[in-house]
Amino acid sequence: MICAVHSDRSGRVVVASDWAAASFDGVTTGPFHDAIPLPAEAAIVPLSGREAEGLDHGGRLRRLGAARFAVAAVLPPGWLRLALPAYAEAGQDQPLAPRAYVAVGADEHGELVAAAASLDGRPGASAPTDLAARVSATLRARAANRELRQLARCARDYACRAAANAFMGRDDCALPVGAPQNERAATFIALRDDRDATPTEPAAFHPSPEEIADVAAAHLEAGGTLVTFGRACEGEPLLAVREIEDAVRRIRARAPHATIHLETNGSLPVALRRLYDAGVDSIAIRLASGRADTYEAIHRPEGYRFTDVRASLGEAAGWKVALSLVVLALPGLTDRPRELDAIVALAGELPPGSALVLRDLAADPRRALALASGDGPLGMRVALERLRADASHLVLAANARPLARV
Structure with missing residues (x-):
């Protein structure tokens, strides 16, 4: 099972092992598909003011609870996202900053995964050290x-x-x-x-x-x-x-x-x-x-x-x-x-x-x-x-x- 992840009040990313990860296809929110290991240069970013969502044991979409905030991945060059993060806006009027948000979860070992595919078959150039x-x-x-x-x-x-x-x-x-x-x-x-x-x-x-x-x-x-x-x-x-x-x-x-x-x-x-x-x-x-x-x-x-x-x-x-x-x-x-x-x-x-x-x-x-x-x-x-x-x-x-x- 791909588990849901969220952030707490301190910004720490937490794996919610009792909840299955969800993703948004642009119309409906459902089970997380197309998981790949999170690329090394990807970033996990908070979705300000958005509440994390996941699927309970019965497959029903639920909010994960108070002070459990939604997160997403932003991928490095060379990757294409396949699904959007699932979250509840909770009456939020402020738009999210424009970024290429990708649905993220965690595998059975607690390692982060993203809903994405590699099209180029090679990563972008690494940041120079000098x-x-x-x-x-x-x-x-x-x-x-x-x-x-x-x-x-x-x-x-x-x-x-x-x-x-x-x-x-x-x-x-x-x-x-x-x-x-x-x-x-x-x-x-x-x-x-x-x-x-x-x-x-x-x-x-x-x-x-x-x-x-x-x-x-x-x-x-x-x-x-x-x-x-x-x-x-x-x-x-x-x-x-x-x-x-x-x-x-x-x-x-x-x-x-x-x-x-x-x-x-x-x-x-x-x-x-x-x-x-x-x-x-x-x-x-x-x-x-x-x-x-x-x-x-x-x-x-x-x-x-x-x-x-x-x-x-x-x-x-x-x-x-x-x-x-x-x-x-x-x-x-x-x-x-x-x-x-x-x-x-x-x-x-x-x-x-x-x-x-x-x-x-x-x-x-x-x-x-x-x-x-x-x-x-x-x-x-x-x-x-x-x-x-x-x-x-x-x-x-x-x-x-x-x-x-x-």
Whole structure:
């Protein structure tokens, strides 16, 4: 039996061995399924003001009792959640902070488990142990570069892996440009949380194309595999097309074979084309739904519509780029039949070898689900099986990992 877990008043996680764990599928709360050992880098987080729930010996859903508070897991990159935590709101008016909450329980040995699946088959890069020293040394050598100073702040103060990579010479390096936003999602939704670069604060400056290119070239020369525009704390990079276009041309001139990646909502097809022409060769377009009404309820776009996103995806499918469709997945929404049909239809427009990325949507799950009503969910496991069958020409993954030319 998978046992329920909760926290006490001190915040200590407690296994309630007399109660079976429960999970929420977006409509109903029931038995805990799809348990995997909690990944090493996962975090257990309290659900403020929510009461823990479990199943009694008769299989009935009950609150665990006074001062037994609900908890959830937040998983590291590479994992996809299959169920949401079960809890009672108890008249709580304050939304949960937007995070990718996952149902959690404990096995017969008291070890924590989560309702999740591994899609990538490999964990994310571990946090560097000598980051502070590397940041200090790099800043001493190149103190005038504002792009580098911003990355140092993101890496040290917010533990952003994509920023830390700039100082480690590995994997992909984020290149913030201080782009504005054109999505106004509800405060309990974070559309740009990819767990390698969690939204914290946007860059409060506009680096020059020269500064951006210098950071990118140094990263690639040190052994990094690619550079990325549009990571989590950025706004929409297509709104900074002039600066990025100039920077991309400079990067391409200094590193002709580098992979230059762009993560975008695809809101401006003309701007996307300009960046492709400048030298971007890897594009990820993210969305919470393939249906216009659901998309606009979740994203709340400003100055564009879902038809623009479709146009960008259609155009990019004809270019010589590594293309990813990033679906922001939420149990109870993504696994609805009509939502799945729409995702499969979009996937069918992508060329073979493109990526279909399932990334957990960071949100207060119940409030996010309330924004878009629809038919009952099939279950995330069933959704995965459908996508593997009907989008078999694509690489199914939990992270956008563009192929890098090394």
